[in-house]
Amino acid sequence: RADLLRRGALRAVVALPAGAAPPYGIPLHLWVLVRPGADERPPAETLFVDTAGLVPDAGRDKLPWPALKNAVLDAWTGRGGDESVARTVPVIELLDDEVDLAPARYLAAPAAGGTAPELAAVRDRLDETLRRTRGLAPTPVPARPAPRPLTTVGELARTGALQLRTGGSGTAPAGGRVPVLTEHDVLSGAAPSGTLPAGGPGEEPEEPVLVAEGDVVVPVLGGGSVARVVDAATAGAALGRNLQLLRPEPAALDPWFLAGFLRGTANNRQASSFASTATRLDVRRLQLPRLPPADQRRHGAHFRSLAEFEEALRLAARLGEQLVQGLYDGLADGSVEPA
Structure with a gap:
């Protein structure tokens, strides 16, 4: 690295956001290299550009490529003014014991x-x-x-009052993108942040479990008491791993009534199995009272x-x-x- 700098071969380092290129899970650095001329004087400065901060947590299929391209080209042509995105650094300042060429080290951190x-x-x-x-x-x-008469989710599923589905399967159709409601999204109340993987060449896409408005989604790992009612903005997303979907029959079950009673601490405890490394919830064992529709709605x-x-x-x-x-x-x- 030090030799590339001294000879003037390394002209710029561009930090790309995660998802820009494989491996998609980590941000990569793009080095701009030029073959030095025999009689050419090496440049005194090297350009550093960090585009990762422009699209935090965007994901592979959400990258705004025009904005990223413009940021890099503006920096390359000297039109970039934001020192949290791009800055030229004297080569002499880079030639220390480590020769660390990570752009984040040399750019101003945005407040x-x-x-x-x-x-x-x-x-x-x-x-x-x-x-x-x-x-x-x-x-x-x-x-x-x-005392109130109780029933279980398993009994309600057997009588047709609700449907149970398990998430984690499915592939995206060719050229399409399907958002995924992940376990983290359910726990944090966030919008779907994942994406379905693409199928292999020539393979038929595997049908995912898509959530609909009024569904109740429950994480099955971790021991927490969480149940999320799917709203219109989340409907259509694929159900992620470690999640169970409960689709109540509207005439038989109010979704908010269902989700509320599923969140009870004692209810979750009696329906969970406690292993040495993890707690797993058996959704079918969760209980809720038998109430008429009017009381359910209340x-x-x-x-x-x-x-x-x-x-x-x-x-x-x-x-x-x-x-x-x-x-x-x-x-x-x-x-x-x-x-």
Whole structure:
């Protein structure tokens, strides 16, 4: 590496986002090499470009190639002005003991929250979210314990009140892209972040399990009590691995009623097997009370309100983390003053 720099053969290093080229799981570096001329004087600087930060967590099939191309070409032609994306570094500064040529080492790190006005906007949004969260906070109402007849998910499946499907299979059709609802998406309340793998040449695509609005998705590993009701924005995604889908018959089961009772801690514990390395949930053993449709809808409405409150808490936490880290960065680099 040091010899390439001294001879002027290495002109630029471009960091690509993960998914740009195989192996798709890691970001790669592209080295721009030029055969040095015999009488040519080596350049005094080397260009470093980092496009990975332009598309965080984009995934293989979501890369905005025009934006990436423009960022690299602008840097190559000297039109790039953002030093968190591109910068030329004197060769003499690169020739240390390590000769580390990773672009991230030489580029300015963007602040987590951006500029002071951007951080103020995050603060305003956080205030609004906290007000909404306070309004959504539920009030516990004491109830008289009373025995209720119970049924299990397995019994409901046998009677046709719901369908059970297991995720993890399927391939994308040729030239098509199918988003995948992953286990992490369900646990974090995020949008589908995965993609179905493509089938082999000449192979018929394997039909995946696609989620529909009103389905209930439950992770089966880890020991947590999580159940997510699929909304219109998530419908059509493929069901990922380690997930179980419950599709209730609308006339028999309210989806929010179903999801709410599936989240009970004691319910999950009695339906789980505890091994030395992992906890696995047997969805068929999960229990819920036998209630008429009107009572199901009443419980379901309350469970849905709890889900909205939970999502507001998640958003407040994300905004709070962004504001705190942005202020740390701003105070450290001098772009923000102490109040």
